[in-house]
Amino acid sequence: MEGDLKEKLRAIIAEVSEVDEIPDAVPFKDLGIDSMMAIEIVAEIERTYKLSVPESELKRITNLDSVYELVKEKLAA
Amino acid sequence: MKSPIPAPPAAPDRHRVRVGYVDTDQAGVVHHAAYLGWMEAARIEHQRARGLVYRDFELETGLALPVVEAHLRYRTPARFDDELIVESWVIEAGRAKVVYAQRVVRGEAVLVEGRIVLACVDMKEERIASMPERILTACAR
Numbered sequence: 001m002e003g004d005l006k007e008k009l010r011a012i013i014a015e016v017s018e019v020d021e022i023p024d025a026v027p028f029k030d031l032g033i034d035s036m037m038a039i040e041i042v043a044e045i046e047r048t049y050k051l052s053v054p055e056s057e058l059k060r061i062t063n064l065d066s067v068y069e070l071v072k073e074k075l076a077a
Numbered sequence: 078m079k080s081p082i083p084a085p086p087a088a089p090d091r092h093r094v095r096v097g098y099v100d101t102d103q104a105g106v107v108h109h110a111a112y113l114g115w116m117e118a119a120r121i122e123h124q125r126a127r128g129l130v131y132r133d134f135e136l137e138t139g140l141a142l143p144v145v146e147a148h149l150r151y152r153t154p155a156r157f158d159d160e161l162i163v164e165s166w167v168i169e170a171g172r173a174k175v176v177y178a179q180r181v182v183r184g185e186a187v188l189v190e191g192r193i194v195l196a197c198v199d200m201k202e203e204r205i206a207s208m209p210e211r212i213l214t215a216c217a218r
Contacts (some may be wrong), residue, residue, distance in 0.1 A: 035205040036145065036196050039173035046172075055207055 005075075006068045012048060013064060016041045024065050045071060081148045081192040082168065082178035089164040089180075090126060092119035096159045106154035112189050113147065116179045119163035120193070123177075127215040138209065139201050142175070146194035153188045155181070161188070168192075170216035172207045 010022045017033045028038055038061050042053050045067070051074040060066055092115075100111040121131050135141055155161055162182050169176035174194050181189040199206045 036173055039205060039207060040171070043172040058207070 005072065006064070008048075009045065009067050009071060010064055012044050013041050013067065016044050022064050025063055027063050028061070041067070049075065051075065078150065080190055081150055082180070082190050085164055085178070085180060086166055089166045090119070090123045092122050092163040092165065094118070094161050094163060096155055096157055096161065098157055101157050106156055107159075109149070109151060112149065112151075112181055112191070115161070115163050115181065116165075116177075116191055116193060117144075119165045119179060120177055120195075123165040123167075124215055127218040129211065129215040134211070135200075139199060140206060140209065141198050141200050142195040142212070143198055144193055145174070145196045147191065148193075149189055149191040151189050153183075153186055155183060155188050159183055167216045170208070170213050175208060175212065175216055 006024075013022045013033075014020060017028075017031070017037050019031050019033060022031065028034075033041075039058065042058065042061060046052060049071060051071070053070065053074070057070065060070055094115045096107055096111075100107050102108040124131055131142075160183070164180045164182060166178055167175060168178045174196055177191075177193045177195070179191045179193060180187055181191075197206045197208045197212070198204065
């Protein structure tokens, strides 16, 4: 189940960013994913999972692992 | 070449400009950079018509909407003293960006078409921010 979530998030991030390979721990900035694209990714995740990520939590988004942790928390809340 | 923007709506916002001598180059036509200034002015008027005074927005929120992408296609030149209309409409508005489509026309002739992307930045913290609801509301009008 958790693996499914991470793979779905990986797919969303790859689709929005148009970056083919999204490793778990590599910083987005090293993949060419800038802060504006990160907001687009968050917006797509909000739509997909019907959750809300407040502005103050955007800075947590640095790589796939951090997105996964954030979404997992939101879905459990 | 394919247009960078979709067809305009039935009644896009229209902003009138008159080409000044200062806008032309040695070849006697409008310099390509001049269009960007007119398109910016047209977007500000587009927002004003929807209840958003951009200067007030910056002062009240500390946020700004910089252009982060501009794709212009120049089709036909304009010349000194021409009367031009800049048509503007929003084709996408979301948390990360607002995308404007704009055309500069002279009569029936389309001179320039452009796709302009605006992001939102927190000027004090110098970081990207989410597009505030008041912007999205204005864009939806």
